[in-house]
Amino acid sequence: MLAQSFQKPIRVWVGLGFPRQLNTVVDAFQFAMEWCGNSPEQRAAIRACKAALSGDIDAETARGVFAAFARKNDILVEDGEMPLESAGSRSAHA
Template sequence: MDQGWFSKPVAVSVGITGTIRHISNAQQAVELLTGQWRDAGSLQHGAALRACRRAMSGDVTTEAARDAFVGAAREAHVLVE
């Protein structure tokens, strides 16, 4: 499986302290989405998880996965812009 590298990392705030993480690929996004996500179970979360997994298998572009991840991060109020 491919890691699905993004063209540009996505900065998100995670954990209780709001540590900034730079998510560079779909694999990192999947790990974050399945591990410690604020709005787990939302429609945006599910769409991002599916898109990132599909990007890792080559079924969708990494940019589509990145866009879905950004949308989920924005919805969860963890996107650092």
């Protein structure tokens, strides 16, 4: 298994609105495996990460599939979002 780094890390919301940065395919794979659920998007993210770890696809392809999973579950920190400020506002609206 190769610990392939993403060109740009992915940030996801965890816990009570705290951001977590995922820098590598391994980080994304572990997050997807630990995520509660069994959606098609989650399974696709896991498969893509496994494929990247085995060298069948590149890290950026796996990143894209993982980002789609995170976006679908409303946990993707989008570009321009300020994690510390947004964390407080997300909690207030939840």
